[in-house]
Amino acid sequence: MNGGPAQEPSDETLVARAAAGDDSAFETIVTRYQARVFRLACRLTSETDAPDVLQETFLQVYRHLPSFRGESQFRTWLYRIASNAALMHRRAATRRRSEPLDEFLPKFDAHGQHVATPAELQVASRADELLDRQFLAGKAREIIAELPDVYRDAFVLRDLEEMSTEEVASALGVTPATVRQRAHRARLILRGYLSELVGVKP
Amino acid sequence: MNETVCISGVELLMDYLDGVLSADVKAALDAHVAGCQRCTAFVASYLATARILRDATDASLPAAVEESLAAFLRARTNAFRSR
Numbered sequence: 001m002n003g004g005p006a007q008e009p010s011d012e013t014l015v016a017r018a019a020a021g022d023d024s025a026f027e028t029i030v031t032r033y034q035a036r037v038f039r040l041a042c043r044l045t046s047e048t049d050a051p052d053v054l055q056e057t058f059l060q061v062y063r064h065l066p067s068f069r070g071e072s073q074f075r076t077w078l079y080r081i082a083s084n085a086a087l088m089h090r091r092a093a094t095r096r097r098s099e100p101l102d103e104f105l106p107k108f109d110a111h112g113q114h115v116a117t118p119a120e121l122q123v124a125s126r127a128d129e130l131l132d133r134q135f136l137a138g139k140a141r142e143i144i145a146e147l148p149d150v151y152r153d154a155f156v157l158r159d160l161e162e163m164s165t166e167e168v169a170s171a172l173g174v175t176p177a178t179v180r181q182r183a184h185r186a187r188l189i190l191r192g193y194l195s196e197l198v199g200v201k202p
Numbered sequence: 203m204n205e206t207v208c209i210s211g212v213e214l215l216m217d218y219l220d221g222v223l224s225a226d227v228k229a230a231l232d233a234h235v236a237g238c239q240r241c242t243a244f245v246a247s248y249l250a251t252a253r254i255l256r257d258a259t260d261a262s263l264p265a266a267v268e269e270s271l272a273a274f275l276r277a278r279t280n281a282f283r284s285r
Contacts, residue, residue, distance in 0.1 A: 023281040030281070034271060035263040042261040051267045055274045062279045106244065112207035114240040121243035125250030128257065140258035159252035160259060165220055184216035191251040 011074040019065045026065070030058055033075075036161075037082050043144065043156045044086035056085040072170050079163070080171040083153055090149065101147070104192030107201070116201060124194040131197060143193050147186055154179050155186035206234035211241050215248060 009017075009028070017025035037057055041050035060081045068077060107115040114121060128136060144152060157168040158179060168183075169176045195201065211231055217223050218231055235241040276282040 026281045038263045039261045043259050055271055108209045112209035114208045118239040118243040121240055124247035128254045137258045140255050160256045180216045187251050191248055
Protein backbone atom coordinates (compact mmCIF):
# COMPACT_ATOMS: atom_id res chain seq x y z
CA MET A 1 0.00 0.00 0.00
CA ASN A 2 2.08 2.89 -1.21
CA GLY A 3 2.14 5.45 -3.97
CA GLY A 4 -1.29 6.90 -3.14
CA PRO A 5 -1.63 10.52 -2.07
CA ALA A 6 -2.95 9.65 1.41
CA GLN A 7 -1.29 6.42 2.47
CA GLU A 8 -3.53 4.05 4.42
CA PRO A 9 -2.16 3.13 7.85
CA SER A 10 -0.93 -0.48 8.06
CA ASP A 11 -2.78 -3.13 10.07
CA GLU A 12 0.04 -3.06 12.63
CA THR A 13 -0.32 0.69 13.14
CA LEU A 14 -4.10 0.48 13.49
CA VAL A 15 -3.95 -2.51 15.82
CA ALA A 16 -1.43 -0.74 18.09
CA ARG A 17 -3.60 2.39 18.19
CA ALA A 18 -6.82 0.44 18.79
CA ALA A 19 -5.17 -1.64 21.52
CA ALA A 20 -4.17 1.62 23.23
CA GLY A 21 -7.82 2.70 23.28
CA ASP A 22 -8.17 4.63 20.00
CA ASP A 23 -11.72 3.75 18.96
CA SER A 24 -11.44 5.43 15.56
CA ALA A 25 -8.56 3.04 14.75
CA PHE A 26 -10.82 0.11 15.67
CA GLU A 27 -13.53 1.52 13.39
CA THR A 28 -11.04 1.67 10.53
CA ILE A 29 -10.13 -1.99 11.16
CA VAL A 30 -13.82 -2.91 11.04
CA THR A 31 -14.33 -0.96 7.81
CA ARG A 32 -11.27 -2.57 6.27
CA TYR A 33 -12.19 -6.17 7.11
CA GLN A 34 -15.99 -6.37 7.50
CA ALA A 35 -16.71 -7.44 3.91
CA ARG A 36 -14.03 -10.15 4.02
CA VAL A 37 -15.19 -11.47 7.39
CA PHE A 38 -18.79 -11.50 6.16
CA ARG A 39 -17.84 -13.50 3.06
CA LEU A 40 -15.83 -15.93 5.19
CA ALA A 41 -18.77 -16.28 7.61
CA CYS A 42 -21.13 -17.03 4.70
CA ARG A 43 -18.77 -19.76 3.52
CA LEU A 44 -18.32 -21.28 6.98
CA THR A 45 -21.98 -21.06 8.07
CA SER A 46 -24.79 -19.65 5.93
CA GLU A 47 -26.04 -16.29 4.71
CA THR A 48 -28.60 -16.43 7.54
CA ASP A 49 -26.03 -16.96 10.29
CA ALA A 50 -23.23 -14.83 8.81
CA PRO A 51 -24.46 -11.46 10.24
CA ASP A 52 -24.33 -12.89 13.79
CA VAL A 53 -20.88 -14.40 13.21
CA LEU A 54 -19.72 -11.03 11.86
CA GLN A 55 -20.92 -9.17 14.96
CA GLU A 56 -19.49 -11.75 17.37
CA THR A 57 -16.13 -11.68 15.58
CA PHE A 58 -15.63 -7.91 15.84
CA LEU A 59 -16.86 -7.81 19.44
CA GLN A 60 -14.22 -10.44 20.29
CA VAL A 61 -11.60 -8.47 18.37
CA TYR A 62 -12.48 -5.32 20.33
CA ARG A 63 -12.26 -7.14 23.66
CA HIS A 64 -9.06 -9.05 22.93
CA LEU A 65 -7.06 -6.48 20.96
CA PRO A 66 -5.19 -5.29 24.07
CA SER A 67 -3.85 -8.84 24.51
CA PHE A 68 -2.98 -9.39 20.81
CA ARG A 69 0.77 -9.96 20.86
CA GLY A 70 1.52 -9.68 17.18
CA GLU A 71 3.02 -13.18 17.06
CA SER A 72 0.93 -13.89 13.99
CA GLN A 73 -0.32 -11.48 11.35
CA PHE A 74 -3.43 -9.57 12.37
CA ARG A 75 -5.40 -11.14 9.52
CA THR A 76 -4.51 -14.66 10.72
CA TRP A 77 -5.61 -13.79 14.25
CA LEU A 78 -8.85 -12.23 12.94
CA TYR A 79 -9.66 -15.29 10.82
CA ARG A 80 -9.01 -17.56 13.81
CA ILE A 81 -11.57 -15.59 15.84
CA ALA A 82 -14.05 -15.66 12.95
CA SER A 83 -13.57 -19.44 12.43
CA ASN A 84 -14.23 -20.07 16.12
CA ALA A 85 -17.31 -17.84 16.09
CA ALA A 86 -18.58 -19.74 13.04
CA LEU A 87 -17.94 -23.06 14.75
CA MET A 88 -20.09 -21.99 17.71
CA HIS A 89 -22.92 -21.15 15.34
CA ARG A 90 -22.58 -24.45 13.51
CA ARG A 91 -22.78 -26.33 16.81
CA ALA A 92 -26.09 -24.58 17.42
CA ALA A 93 -27.50 -25.65 14.05
CA THR A 94 -25.78 -28.83 12.95
CA ARG A 95 -27.03 -30.62 9.89
CA ARG A 96 -25.78 -34.05 9.02
CA ARG A 97 -25.75 -35.67 5.66
CA SER A 98 -27.53 -39.00 5.35
CA GLU A 99 -25.22 -40.64 2.78
CA PRO A 100 -21.46 -40.74 3.38
CA LEU A 101 -19.36 -38.20 1.47
CA ASP A 102 -16.92 -40.96 0.48
CA GLU A 103 -19.17 -41.75 -2.47
CA PHE A 104 -17.69 -38.65 -4.15
CA LEU A 105 -14.06 -39.82 -3.89
CA PRO A 106 -12.35 -40.98 -7.11
CA LYS A 107 -12.56 -44.71 -7.87
CA PHE A 108 -9.62 -46.94 -8.82
CA ASP A 109 -9.34 -50.46 -10.25
CA ALA A 110 -7.14 -53.27 -8.89
CA HIS A 111 -4.12 -51.79 -10.69
CA GLY A 112 -4.58 -48.39 -9.09
CA GLN A 113 -5.82 -46.83 -12.30
CA HIS A 114 -8.74 -44.38 -12.50
CA VAL A 115 -11.98 -46.19 -13.34
CA ALA A 116 -13.50 -43.13 -15.02
CA THR A 117 -12.51 -42.15 -18.56
CA PRO A 118 -10.47 -38.97 -19.24
CA ALA A 119 -13.62 -37.23 -20.51
CA GLU A 120 -15.52 -38.18 -17.34
CA LEU A 121 -12.61 -37.08 -15.14
CA GLN A 122 -12.36 -33.76 -16.95
CA VAL A 123 -16.00 -32.72 -16.77
CA ALA A 124 -15.99 -31.27 -13.24
CA SER A 125 -13.70 -28.49 -14.46
CA ARG A 126 -16.58 -27.26 -16.65
CA ALA A 127 -19.26 -27.37 -13.95
CA ASP A 128 -19.53 -23.58 -13.96
CA GLU A 129 -20.19 -23.54 -17.74
CA LEU A 130 -22.60 -26.45 -17.67
CA LEU A 131 -24.74 -25.50 -14.69
CA ASP A 132 -27.01 -22.56 -13.97
CA ARG A 133 -25.19 -19.99 -11.84
CA GLN A 134 -27.86 -19.72 -9.13
CA PHE A 135 -28.29 -23.49 -8.96
CA LEU A 136 -24.53 -24.01 -8.60
CA ALA A 137 -24.27 -21.30 -5.91
CA GLY A 138 -27.01 -23.00 -3.85
CA LYS A 139 -25.52 -26.48 -4.27
CA ALA A 140 -22.01 -25.20 -3.45
CA ARG A 141 -23.17 -23.72 -0.14
CA GLU A 142 -25.12 -26.90 0.64
CA ILE A 143 -22.25 -29.34 0.13
CA ILE A 144 -19.67 -27.14 1.88
CA ALA A 145 -22.03 -26.97 4.86
CA GLU A 146 -22.20 -30.76 4.90
CA LEU A 147 -18.45 -31.31 5.07
CA PRO A 148 -17.07 -32.34 8.46
CA ASP A 149 -16.01 -29.19 10.37
CA VAL A 150 -12.27 -29.79 10.12
CA TYR A 151 -12.38 -30.33 6.35
CA ARG A 152 -14.60 -27.30 5.80
CA ASP A 153 -12.36 -24.96 7.82
CA ALA A 154 -9.19 -26.07 6.03
CA PHE A 155 -10.78 -25.92 2.57
CA VAL A 156 -12.51 -22.57 3.06
CA LEU A 157 -9.44 -20.82 4.46
CA ARG A 158 -6.93 -22.44 2.10
CA ASP A 159 -8.85 -22.56 -1.17
CA LEU A 160 -11.72 -20.09 -0.95
CA GLU A 161 -9.97 -17.36 1.06
CA GLU A 162 -6.66 -18.24 -0.63
CA MET A 163 -4.53 -18.13 2.50
CA SER A 164 -1.18 -19.93 2.46
CA THR A 165 -0.99 -23.39 4.03
CA GLU A 166 1.19 -21.97 6.83
CA GLU A 167 -1.26 -19.15 7.53
CA VAL A 168 -4.19 -21.59 7.70
CA ALA A 169 -2.18 -23.84 10.03
CA SER A 170 -1.56 -20.89 12.33
CA ALA A 171 -5.23 -19.79 12.25
CA LEU A 172 -6.51 -23.30 13.01
CA GLY A 173 -3.79 -24.32 15.45
CA VAL A 174 -2.74 -27.44 13.49
CA THR A 175 0.35 -28.40 11.48
CA PRO A 176 0.77 -27.49 7.78
CA ALA A 177 0.72 -31.23 6.96
CA THR A 178 -2.70 -31.53 8.62
CA VAL A 179 -4.01 -28.55 6.65
CA ARG A 180 -2.79 -30.15 3.41
CA GLN A 181 -4.38 -33.49 4.26
CA ARG A 182 -7.74 -31.95 5.20
CA ALA A 183 -7.91 -29.49 2.29
CA HIS A 184 -6.96 -32.31 -0.10
CA ARG A 185 -9.69 -34.59 1.22
CA ALA A 186 -12.23 -31.75 0.88
CA ARG A 187 -11.09 -31.01 -2.67
CA LEU A 188 -11.49 -34.67 -3.66
CA ILE A 189 -15.00 -34.82 -2.22
CA LEU A 190 -16.04 -31.50 -3.75
CA ARG A 191 -14.55 -32.37 -7.12
CA GLY A 192 -16.56 -35.61 -7.14
CA TYR A 193 -19.65 -33.72 -6.08
CA LEU A 194 -19.28 -31.30 -9.03
CA SER A 195 -18.91 -34.31 -11.33
CA GLU A 196 -22.15 -35.78 -10.03
CA LEU A 197 -23.93 -32.45 -10.41
CA VAL A 198 -23.16 -32.51 -14.12
CA GLY A 199 -24.24 -36.14 -14.33
CA VAL A 200 -20.95 -38.05 -14.31
CA LYS A 201 -19.55 -40.60 -11.86
CA PRO A 202 -16.51 -39.28 -9.97
CA MET B 203 8.05 -45.41 -5.23
CA ASN B 204 8.68 -48.22 -7.72
CA GLU B 205 5.84 -47.67 -10.14
CA THR B 206 3.71 -44.57 -10.05
CA VAL B 207 0.06 -45.24 -10.77
CA CYS B 208 -3.01 -42.98 -10.77
CA ILE B 209 -3.94 -43.72 -7.15
CA SER B 210 -0.57 -42.66 -5.77
CA GLY B 211 -0.68 -39.55 -7.93
CA VAL B 212 -4.03 -38.62 -6.41
CA GLU B 213 -2.77 -39.26 -2.89
CA LEU B 214 0.26 -37.04 -3.42
CA LEU B 215 -1.38 -34.30 -5.46
CA MET B 216 -1.81 -31.72 -2.70
CA ASP B 217 1.76 -32.21 -1.46
CA TYR B 218 2.90 -31.95 -5.07
CA LEU B 219 1.11 -28.65 -5.61
CA ASP B 220 2.31 -27.27 -2.26
CA GLY B 221 5.90 -28.08 -3.27
CA VAL B 222 6.69 -30.37 -0.35
CA LEU B 223 7.52 -33.57 -2.26
CA SER B 224 11.09 -34.79 -2.63
CA ALA B 225 12.64 -34.27 -6.08
CA ASP B 226 12.60 -37.96 -7.05
CA VAL B 227 8.96 -38.50 -6.08
CA LYS B 228 8.00 -35.32 -7.93
CA ALA B 229 9.89 -36.48 -11.05
CA ALA B 230 8.16 -39.87 -10.96
CA LEU B 231 4.79 -38.17 -10.63
CA ASP B 232 5.50 -35.75 -13.48
CA ALA B 233 6.49 -38.67 -15.69
CA HIS B 234 3.32 -40.59 -14.89
CA VAL B 235 0.91 -37.67 -15.36
CA ALA B 236 2.57 -36.63 -18.64
CA GLY B 237 1.79 -40.06 -20.09
CA CYS B 238 -1.62 -40.60 -18.47
CA GLN B 239 -4.69 -38.94 -19.99
CA ARG B 240 -6.79 -39.87 -16.99
CA CYS B 241 -4.46 -38.15 -14.54
CA THR B 242 -4.08 -35.10 -16.78
CA ALA B 243 -7.87 -34.77 -16.84
CA PHE B 244 -8.13 -35.44 -13.11
CA VAL B 245 -5.56 -32.78 -12.20
CA ALA B 246 -7.39 -30.21 -14.35
CA SER B 247 -10.68 -30.85 -12.58
CA TYR B 248 -9.00 -30.95 -9.16
CA LEU B 249 -7.50 -27.51 -9.77
CA ALA B 250 -10.76 -26.15 -11.18
CA THR B 251 -12.74 -27.24 -8.11
CA ALA B 252 -11.35 -24.51 -5.85
CA ARG B 253 -11.87 -21.82 -8.49
CA ILE B 254 -15.44 -22.88 -9.29
CA LEU B 255 -16.48 -23.03 -5.63
CA ARG B 256 -14.71 -19.75 -4.84
CA ASP B 257 -16.71 -17.98 -7.56
CA ALA B 258 -19.94 -19.76 -6.61
CA THR B 259 -19.70 -18.77 -2.93
CA ASP B 260 -18.64 -15.15 -3.38
CA ALA B 261 -20.75 -12.80 -1.26
CA SER B 262 -20.81 -9.05 -0.81
CA LEU B 263 -21.71 -7.30 2.40
CA PRO B 264 -25.29 -5.96 2.31
CA ALA B 265 -25.65 -2.34 3.50
CA ALA B 266 -28.20 -3.44 6.12
CA VAL B 267 -25.73 -5.96 7.61
CA GLU B 268 -23.04 -3.29 7.74
CA GLU B 269 -25.43 -0.93 9.55
CA SER B 270 -26.44 -3.64 12.03
CA LEU B 271 -22.78 -4.34 12.77
CA ALA B 272 -22.10 -0.67 13.54
CA ALA B 273 -25.22 -0.48 15.74
CA PHE B 274 -24.25 -3.70 17.54
CA LEU B 275 -20.73 -2.43 18.25
CA ARG B 276 -22.03 1.01 19.25
CA ALA B 277 -24.22 -0.65 21.90
CA ARG B 278 -21.44 -2.83 23.31
CA THR B 279 -18.22 -0.86 22.85
CA ASN B 280 -17.05 2.75 22.78
CA ALA B 281 -16.64 2.63 19.01
CA PHE B 282 -19.02 3.95 16.33
CA ARG B 283 -20.35 6.63 18.69
CA SER B 284 -19.83 9.48 16.25
CA ARG B 285 -21.71 7.86 13.34
